[in-house]
Amino acid sequence: MRRVLTVGVTYTGDAIEGVEIDNLGLCRPEVDHGRAAYPLYEYDTIIINPASYTHFLFGKAGEFSNEPNELGKLKRQNDRYDLDSAFDSEDRCKEMEAAIADGATVVWCLSEPKRMNFFGYRETHLGFVTPKATSFVKRSGLLVKKGRRFGLVGSDTPFARYFDVLSRTGGWTLCLSDPGESEGYASIAATPEGYSLGGQVTLGATKGWLLTPPTSQEAENQLVRDSLAVEKPDPVHEKYHGIFLSHTGTDKPFVRQLRRDLLARGVEHVWLDEAEINIGDSLIAKIEEGIKLSRFIAVVLSKKSINAPWVKKELDIAMNREISTGEVVVLPLLYEDCELPEFLKGKLYADFSKPQEYEDILAKLLRRLRIA
Template identity: 30%
Template sequence: MAGTKFLQYHWNRLEKGSTVVVALSTAANVRLMDSTNFNSYKNGRNHRYTGGLVTKTPFRIKVPRTGSWYLTIDLMGLKATSVRHSAAVEPPPLPTAKSAPLPSLSGIRHERPPIVPDDNGETWDVFISHASEDKEAVAEPLAVELRARGLKVWLDKTELRIGDSLRRKIDYGLAHGTFGVVILSKSFFAKGWPQYELDGIVGMSVNGDQRMLPIWHEISRDEIATQSPSLVDKIARNTALSTVAEIADEIAEVVRDAVDA
């Protein structure tokens, strides 16, 4: 191959994963080679390369490792006597993005508040305030997961229906339970709660600690902000980002910490 006419591009450094994009006006032989193999190629010796006979462009070649690289174009064995050409380099893709971890639930509760038995003489580890429409999809599965972790869960008496007082329901739950969960969804907001009751959810605290954990279910941040801007920035979980079991694990850990405190 010594004496073969060829066109060349040279890059002192290409990163692994970069892509060399070649455009040709006619079919041609295209080779991407490191320095050692390029020297062998131009001196007619055996060499290794990536590429081959390119009949359709743009033609893309992935750079196998970081280093100095040569791209050659020749017409050996072909009828054409000339070729218009260009070559460009696309950088490698960015590393896979890693989402910031969710804020810890430690800000929900640091110490067990004083609670009193309900009308039946019972107290609860967790109560779940929810719209009746969300009972099957979220509330009941969460209750099952929490009970499997040894917690006492209050569910039915905190089911919300049109005409209920949201604040009264939650106040009642907090009076008899250690930890409160409220499931925010389109069905929840469709109940038409007064704004002061929605704002009251996030105002409940003990020694400055958030007492309620909102769980977003099939609802966006913008939709929640439209209903109650004060709810958006509170520590919360989202069923689109965490499984019910994962949420139950976090709640169980916080409740146990409160009991042990």
């Protein structure tokens, strides 16, 4: 079952076999449990249209969406709908990072940056929950226009049908005048004068699509269908060189079991020192080789390992690679409760500290490794 989240976009078309669509918002579950989305990394496809605060908080337009003092009216309706109470931007951003890293298709609809002074200036672009996408839109010359004609539309774009529906129904309203394609943006559709109506963005580890928003219900339905048609990389053919298990000798029994389970479930290369280093080999050279050839460095965290010199060295190498490439490299695996290193505290970790939850956490790790 493929799970789709639409935020600010409503799908009213026929049911799509094998697809479950949630039209929900990005508010905190404790503020409005019924209208809050699940963690973003639980979705295979995410479509966000932050046309108003209500759009991105609760999933669809509300009675105050077109009001100039929307935030004030929301708060008067329910004191918990105050933006600071209703929306945890930092948490949702972390979820989005995890979703993108996990291969989710993400589509951001361009929107006017409605800016409101309500205990400080706030913009609806908060709803992108991706600071890099927000910054990119801001510096790319967002223009509010009104048009029905298109210039060039890429024939091989998965959103060709969406643009066709737009031209026949509500037309288009927003475009980018200067997206700077050398900055990680590849335009897929343009206005007759050459402004971009959508494209694929790659901003370091942030990947997704920016599109002019739907202006009719038919266009909303087609946007969902086209988003589902975006081809994902075939896990079998991805450039994947396995996982390196960084650990201390004290945790060897757990690491051996983890390696056996990963191999049994299809992970082709799980680097473990005792399995890779033979008598006479250079210990340092073999470990450096293992790190270099591994796509991920899994750090098994325990009270002993966090102070182990070898683990510190391996973690330092892995973090430097992550910073330089912009890709997720370090996968923290918590084996027992301990004080996490400062630079790992912001990462979502796999919690193997509870034996009864081992299989569930293993399944999450396998998903991170693109193993079906």
